[in-house]
Amino acid sequence: MGKLKRVKRRLVSGAVSDNLDTIRGFGPWTLRRRHPSRAWMRRTYMVLLPVSLLASTLLVSAVTGEFPFDNRHAVAAVATTPAVTVASARPVAPHPSRTAPAAMPADRVFTDLPVPIDVAALNLSVRRVILDAGHGGSDPGTVSGELLEKDITLDINTRLEKMLRQAGFDVEVTRAEDRTVPLRARANIANQSSGDIFVSIHVNSIRGSHAIRGIETYYLGPTDDPMLNELAASENRGSGYTLADYRRLLEGIYADVRQDESRALAESIQKSLHGDLVSVNPYLENWGVRKAPFVVLVATEMPAILAEVACLSNKDEAKLLETDTYRQRIADALFKGIVAYARVRGGEAEKGI
Amino acid sequence: MGKEAQHVLNVGIDLGTSRSAISASNGEKFVVESFVGWPVDMVAKKVLKRTVLIGHEALSNRSMLDLHRPLERGLLKEGSEKDVEAVRELLRHLLTLVGAKVDGTGTTRAVVGVPAASLRTNKQYLRNALKGIVDNLMIVSEPFAVAYGLEALLHSMVVDIGAGTTDFVVMRGRYPTEEDQRTLTTAGDFVDDQLAKLIQARYPDAVFTVYMVREWKEKFSFVGNPKSPVIVQAPIRGVPTDLDITIEMRTACESLVAPSVETMIDLISRVEPEFQEKVRNNVILSGGGGLIPGLAEALQKGLDQIGGGKVKALEDPVFIGSDGGLLLAQDAPDSDWEKLTA
Numbered sequence: 020m021g022k023l024k025r026v027k028r029r030l031v032s033g034a035v036s037d038n039l040d041t042i043r044g045f046g047p048w049t050l051r052r053r054h055p056s057r058a059w060m061r062r063t064y065m066v067l068l069p070v071s072l073l074a075s076t077l078l079v080s081a082v083t084g085e086f087p088f089d090n091r092h093a094v095a096a097v098a099t100t101p102a103v104t105v106a107s108a109r110p111v112a113p114h115p116s117r118t119a120p121a122a123m124p125a126d127r128v129f130t131d132l133p134v135p136i137d138v139a140a141l142n143l144s145v146r147r148v149i150l151d152a153g154h155g156g157s158d159p160g161t162v163s164g165e166l167l168e169k170d171i172t173l174d175i176n177t178r179l180e181k182m183l184r185q186a187g188f189d190v191e192v193t194r195a196e197d198r199t200v201p202l203r204a205r206a207n208i209a210n211q212s213s214g215d216i217f218v219s220i221h222v223n224s225i226r227g228s229h230a231i232r233g234i235e236t237y238y239l240g241p242t243d244d245p246m247l248n249e250l251a252a253s254e255n256r257g258s259g260y261t262l263a264d265y266r267r268l269l270e271g272i273y274a275d276v277r278q279d280e281s282r283a284l285a286e287s288i289q290k291s292l293h294g295d296l297v298s299v300n301p302y303l304e305n306w307g308v309r310k311a312p313f314v315v316l317v318a319t320e321m322p323a324i325l326a327e328v329a330c331l332s333n334k335d336e337a338k339l340l341e342t343d344t345y346r347q348r349i350a351d352a353l354f355k356g357i358v359a360y361a362r363v364r365g366g367e368a369e370k371g372i
Numbered sequence: 373m374g375k376e377a378q379h380v381l382n383v384g385i386d387l388g389t390s391r392s393a394i395s396a397s398n399g400e401k402f403v404v405e406s407f408v409g410w411p412v413d414m415v416a417k418k419v420l421k422r423t424v425l426i427g428h429e430a431l432s433n434r435s436m437l438d439l440h441r442p443l444e445r446g447l448l449k450e451g452s453e454k455d456v457e458a459v460r461e462l463l464r465h466l467l468t469l470v471g472a473k474v475d476g477t478g479t480t481r482a483v484v485g486v487p488a489a490s491l492r493t494n495k496q497y498l499r500n501a502l503k504g505i506v507d508n509l510m511i512v513s514e515p516f517a518v519a520y521g522l523e524a525l526l527h528s529m530v531v532d533i534g535a536g537t538t539d540f541v542v543m544r545g546r547y548p549t550e551e552d553q554r555t556l557t558t559a560g561d562f563v564d565d566q567l568a569k570l571i572q573a574r575y576p577d578a579v580f581t582v583y584m585v586r587e588w589k590e591k592f593s594f595v596g597n598p599k600s601p602v603i604v605q606a607p608i609r610g611v612p613t614d615l616d617i618t619i620e621m622r623t624a625c626e627s628l629v630a631p632s633v634e635t636m637i638d639l640i641s642r643v644e645p646e647f648q649e650k651v652r653n654n655v656i657l658s659g660g661g662g663l664i665p666g667l668a669e670a671l672q673k674g675l676d677q678i679g680g681g682k683v684k685a686l687e688d689p690v691f692i693g694s695d696g697g698l699l700l701a702q703d704a705p706d707s708d709w710e711k712l713t714a
Contacts, residue, residue, distance in 0.1 A: 029547070036547070038495075039711060
């Protein structure tokens with residue numbers, strides 16, 4: 020009986036600690052406390068990275084008399100890219116973690132979690148978009164009469180690809196025709212193409228219910244607790260680096276950035292999709308932005324989302340999907356969502372460009 | 373521990389995708405369907421004479437409602453304000469049912485169960501959504517709440533099959549970490565989906581809804597050999613017709629077996645080798661899915677490949693999770709509760 024009470028006390032205490040960690044925004048236990056000393060190494064690395072980037076930039080500037088990433092280079096890039104490399108004027112809000120440590124036990128403050136950087140602070144641009152038309156070949160996806168998900172996604176994908184290219188983006192597609200492409204191969208294509216963002220297009224089917232229809236966008240789960248954002252924001256303005264460039268530089272910490280960025284991309288696309296489509300499809304529900312462990316989201320190395328752009332199980336929506344007009348409308352909405360994300364990421368939004 | 377002041381009401385809540393249960397320290401217990409609906413227009417409001425309907429009432433009047441099932445795969449859907457509001461209404465309703473004072477005159481402390489593999493961000497999101505409804509809030513993994521309620525705290529495994537998720541936890545006498553827990557979305561809704569597809573494939577002209585399929589599953593589900601043919605009725609071109617769905621029912625229900633066995637074996641293989649046998653022989657099957665006849669036996673058979681084990685299905689799992697949450701709420705000292713302000 021005494022042992023049971025002791026165990027219960029330990030469990031209650033564990034549950035309370037876990038909740039306190041949630042409230043304070045710490046990571047799960049399994050990711051912490053393993054190698055306390057490495058936390059210092061990571062922090063040092065995190066501080067040194069932006070500082071060393073700035074130092075090397077200034078050194079080059081001093082030697083050559085030319086700032087290597089100045090606006091002249093950015094202007095050159097504008098001619099061939101969507102031009103989202105202007106400086107970020109993102110307002111700096113005090114983060115709770117800046118004031119909280121004094122009240123926290125030391126072992127909680129120095130966690131073993133990689134500390135994510137807010138990519139907005141790095142002022143990066145989006146140049147290469149990877150488009151992924153869901154299913155294909157032997158995998159038709161969801162089916163409604165003669166309408167196959169694989170055909171719809173490919174059609175929307177092709178329309179979107181054209182629009183993005185016209186706007187100056189580099190675009191890679193995981194499939195350009197009706198063929199089977201395994202999920203891992205899709206992720207490999209995206210990774211080998213050094214894409215800045217990955218957008219997978221799918222069509223939903225709701226089990227048994229023909230009445231409902233909605234839009235939802237998935238991303239891989241985010242982590243929080245950003246650090247050093249304000250410092251990095253001021254140090255990296257106008258860098259002109261793409262997300263892919265920085266991915267190679269930041270490696271380990273990039274995983275967390277990717278999750279946060281994926282969420283931002285998902286929110287932008289979801290907002291655009293529902294906002295645009297509901298005007299012609301009034302019963303369309305907004306099912307929001309959600310997390311899911313889809314292989315293409317896990318295995319891709321850039322911000323990645325999967326958009327369920329329609330519900331084929333709903334007969335009215337299936338009818339809409341038969342039309343070129345509605346498919347184009349979906350492509351338009353996806354395009355707007357991607358561009359809105361790219362603009363915010365490059366700081367254009369703040370400058371009103 | 374947990375000495376309860378007179379004005380404090382402790383509650384345990386199993387916030388489920390399909391049904392939500394509440395157990396309160398005043399002895400009250402309720403279970404409601406996790407549906408929340410708002411009248412679609414003024415006419416509907418006038419007919420229904422209510423601003424919001426919850427549970428079975430919402431489901432029955434769904435044609436007049438903007439109906440929401442706010443928890444999907446056991447989690448609050450993000451990005452949808454309406455779903456946040458729905459889960460708040462659901463919680464308020466549950467608290468009102470057990471007599472909690474939601475007017476600020478009493479103190480309510482709640483332990484809420486969520487899927488085992490919920491991320492911190494999911495929990496934070498839920499915590500934010502429930503702000504101001506209860507005074508103090510503790511969020512725990514649902515199978516952990518079940519294990520706590522059953523006092524299966526050491527060398528045991530709980531498999532909790534709900535509508536949205538199947539949750540697994542290995543209890544090792546400590547608060548479970550990520551390595552001790554798993555969540556699969558192969559659960560009740562998945563079975564409904566499979567069943568609907570299989571029936572539609574066999575009877576393409578039959579017309580039925582997901583609610584009918586769910587009802588059939590709850591009445592006739594089974595794994596293994598059928599005791600009798602499963603015959604249900606659905607209209608075909610308007611004519612009520614008997615449909616034999618025995619094979620479809622079996623196939624759909626058995627879709628739970630392989631992923632569950634695989635997950636059980638994976639979790640057991642991570643237990644210290646000297647305790648693996650104990651865990652294998654102490655597997656508890658909980659949740660609505662645990663009531664499927666023959667499922668416990670099928671899972672037990674699956675354990676044969678790692679030396680055999682024992683899987684025991686709970687006979688009345690409806691309040692097991694909420695009862696466990698209530699026990700946790702009562703066992704937590706006041707000093708801990710003070711830190712967990714909602």
